[in-house]
Amino acid sequence: MLELMAKLSTVAKAALQGEFGDHPALVSDLSIGRATKREFGDVQISAAMALGKKLGRPPRDLAALMLKSVAADELVARAEVAGPGFVNVWFKDQVIVDAATSLELRPIGRGQTVVIDYSSPNVAKPMHIGHIRSTIIGEALKRVLRALSYQVIADNHLGDWGTQFGKLIVAYKRWLDTDAFAKAPVEELLRIYIKYTQEEKREAGEEIAEDEATKSAPPILQEARRELVKLQAGDAKNVALWKTFIEVSMAEFARIYARLDVSFDVTLGESFYNDRLAATVALLQEKGIAVESEGAIAVFFSKERDGEELPPFLVRKGDGGFNYGTSDVAAVLYRVEHWSAGRILIVVDERQQLHFKQLFATARRLGVTASLEHVWFGLMRLPEGVIRTRDGEGLIYLDDFLDEAERRAEKVATEHNPALSETERREVARVVGLGAVRYNDLSKDRRTMITFTWDKALSLTGNTAPYLQYAYARMRSILRKASAEDYAPGPIAREVLSPVERDLLTRLLWYPDAVEQVARTACPHILCDYLFDLASAMSTFYAEHPVLKAEPEIRSSRLTLIDRVAQVLSDGLGLLGIGVLERM
Ligand code: ARG
Secondary structure, three states: HHHHHHHHHHHHHHHHHHHOOOHHHHHHOEEEEOOOOOOHOEEEEEEHHHHHHOOOOOOOHHHHHHHHHHOOOOOOOEEEOOOOOOEEEEOOOOHHHOOOOOOOOOOOOOEEEEEEEOOOOOOOOOHHHHHHHHHHHHHHHHHHHOOOEEEEEEEOOEOOOHHHHHHHHHHHHHOOOOOOOHHHHHHHHHHHHHHHHHHHHHHHHHHHHOOOOOOOOOOOHHHHHHHHHHHHHHHHHHHHHHHHHHHHHHHHHHHHHHHHHHOOOOOHHHHHHHHHHHHHHHHHHHHOOEEEEEEEEEEOOOHHHHHOOOOOEEEEOOOOEEOHHHHHHHHHHHHHHHHHOOOOOOOEEHHHHHHHHHHHHHHHHOOOOOEEEEEOOOEOOOOOOOOOOOOOOOOOOOHHHHHHHHHHHHHHHHHHHHOOOOHHHHHHHHHHHHHHHHHHHOOOOOOOOOEEHHHHHOOOOOOOOOOOOOOHHHHHHHHHHHHHOOOOOOOHHHHHHHHHHHHHHHHHHHHHHHHHHHHHHHHHHHHHHHHHHHHHHHHHHHHHHHOOOOOOHHHHHHHHHHHHHHHHHHHHHHHHHOOOOOOO
16 A cells, blocks of 8 residues: 555656646655545545645645546546545555555665663562563564564663662661572562661651751661662672672563563663763763753753753762663663664653653753654553552562463453363463453553553453454464365455455555554554454454355455455564464
């Protein structure tokens, strides 16, 4: 469809150029896209509305001008001017049939490097729901961009440095239960970390009770700061502890990534940038971008220069320590210099929007021209009882969550198809359970807050993974039956194409467009919507069209159609990180 639109755009533009010559308004491509409703054709040219003013002509006149050439084109069956100046276009059936033989994605990313910073959990704490969403969305974006031939570097920007380590070292020395640590290290680290937090809060409360005016940091926090300074100075004992924390956390994360089939090209955490921080701040100061203020060093912004008034961005604290943002500046520079990244996507929840605005404005002033995007998402609300949380802070155990998903999917599978063998049921449970969780995350616009419920995620109807997976399994079952009868798929016969079949074919043609849109906007739900529409159109098709019982020529044409739809469904779900099943 994208090629067809490009051809049409050229024809329409030539018509306007015939009238207006090489007018500057006609330099870029004409806007053209999928018709908003089926009654409006296959595609609509909407360029006339924007061009009316620039060319000094009523949009409907411009549309009429384009119509003449477009209607006469060999690809086009019919065209009309509609509304304020749209040109509605229907392609010839044969054009649609021919185009549907190749649904390959265009290699639009060739030669361009994109870094995706995602997942990025913090060491010694279990992943929270924000990290899970980041992992799922980031992985989908990686697959989509790769499929379009972008050179993608998947980077897990681990939170493996910073103040939590001082606290953890204190907690470790005071409260570690070595047996528990040997059995479930990350759980034990979390337990003592929470204990630390409570202790710090308690001490801070006591201080306040004593004297609000002379309030100083609680003693335990002072101790944590001392441990952190020792760690940063390279104290052997503390460095060894820090390494242990990373090791056990990474082992835990790795297990989860394997379970979700997520992989990274590099894991360059905050600590990787540690020895670049001083130079980064020096560079910012040298260029006059960062200045000293009350002992600290910060970047200040103005509306005139940065387009927006933002609060100062701290890059060095009063005590000489560096900030989360400092390592982010170093990371942007590294990615641009080391990988020649033209685009950097950072997948983190909405609470960090200000941080990334500050970071990107700072990078701009350093001369970074790459596209810098904070791919933010709303947090997922978990109704009480959906997932076990152990500290009241929304930290969840992802493993428990995925186990639960599989358990519930297995129940659904058993009810749905009691004939499945034990092994099949296990496989269905795994693929459907994980798929349901993932799709639930991906199918809603990431910028909205979502509420997770098991019933919705696992429903066999509606815009869910189980629905799409089931639609796929049904198509495969028809194709298997056909093959058992020796019915071979054949060319799609234009002569017997019903309106519903033509509609289905046309929908297939929009697949590459949906994938490219996801790449442009970093919004995976666009692909989900597309796949859901396709599967829904497929069920309309079944309702009216026999397949195995149809006349041979029609049958073989329909088998090919089903095969194509199944292929796109499984490819599309694959880009989202979701598997399909032959049977369920
Ligand atoms: N570790 C951070 C957190 O959990 C997310 C890091 C995201 N990436 C970045 N470059 N800041 O909040």
